[in-house]
Amino acid sequence: MSPSSPPARPLPGPFRSAAVIGGTHGLGRALALAARERGLRTVVYGRSAALPDADGLLPRSLDLCDPQSVRTAPVDVPSPCYVLWVAGAFLKKPLVETTEDEVEQLTRLLFSGPVLFLRRLLAEAEGPVHLITIASSSSWKRRERESLYCGLKAAQATFVRNLVPELLAAHPENRITLVNPGGLAVPDFHTGLALDFGAMMDPGEVAEIIWNIAADQRRAFTEVQILRSREPGSEGTPEVSYGARVPQTPEEPGAATATGGTAPLPIQHH
Template sequence: MSLQGKNVIIAGGAKNLGGLLSRTLAEQGANIAVHYNSAATAEAAAETVDSVTANGVRALSIQGDLTRPDVVTEVFDTAARELGGLDIAINTAGKVLRKPIVETTEAEYDSMLDINAKAAYFFIKEAALHLEDNGKIVTIVTALLAAFTDGYSTYAGGKATVEHFTRAAAKELADRGISVNAVAPGPMDTPFFYGQETDERVQFHKSQAMGNQLTKIENIAPIVEFLVDQGWWITGQTIFANGGYTTR
């Protein structure tokens, strides 16, 4: 199979894992709609679009708050219109918070569940409405779904819902040949992780995986690339990719 000429939308596609996926899939011949959330990421989105188009494919950036279902619809409408349809939808967006339940405010709970659960749900919904038959949907979740730990109730709790969204969508879209999966990385070596942890906990997390290291975005991108191409027969699954950090 090949991604040549396929049209892809990537939520959070400007930087970190999303940025790497944008560039990697473009190298395989895919056209890319790079979604980003806020004006603070606009420059990174523009740079990613430049990198993508250097491969001779089409690309655009689209700003939008995915916690608003109407905005999710607008983002997908724009991507489909500008690229001439959509074949693949990848959601890398998320927000991390490490805080005890007894200290978590209602506002923090609402924000975490809006970003990690609600936005993911309506991203899958719009993907189902916009993708061509035999399309692919992938959401990035977290290895914490297989962990028994403290502090991450709203993060792991929000991402846990995506497993159920994924399984339901996989069944509902099976007759159209659309695969729907989630990928669960271990703690990733990105700025999102370090702000939540002490140096001691970072070392502990590293010690739990092969090579005494955190998950790198370069470890995850090939798995997503496989799922949206040759791995199309895999559907309704959560794939734990964390160097042995944890499993069920």
């Protein structure tokens, strides 16, 4: 938080702690720091988690691509707690150029690893859990050479929606927030791509928005889009809207009507 920022709004409810899967860098770290500012005992998971942590976070080593690590990493998070599923990496490549190992590793990182680890965290939790999941606007946007990444992000979003009934059956105060962000100014995530990070969203600002949404959430489930403005003069400003989005048509914009297919969806801002 910068010296001029308003103080973090306290979180309502009984929550004492937060476990951030992928809390060592980028958006996950920003979410973890904002959790700590709100008085939560905050555990951060990642491969590079190491003691001591200068920011007062509690690091726990976890490699989501290593089944043994997913089975054995500590899940000693005091209940009731927030659980944040943030870890990820990007891959932009045509499927035929993607190696078997890349498919396996990205699937573990973005889907099967977190699902198995979440299974352990939820089994251990006593009292209510508020699960905050960072999927992506790539779960519904038309992209090129990103089929594996987009497919896994859509799987994450669908998995979490369908977890809602059983989480509510387990505890009526359980909550789930599904967040689909657009482009974030996290250069490490977009390694090798020449992007204008000045026109992308600040992860610290997005983390504050996410915690404020979580604090205000009264319903069991909320899905939110946090997309960057493309308006000249306010490029990169986060724009928040609620609810799921219909997947964009995979054809070139306008091509669907020309070939007699379904009408293209209205253009939506990222």
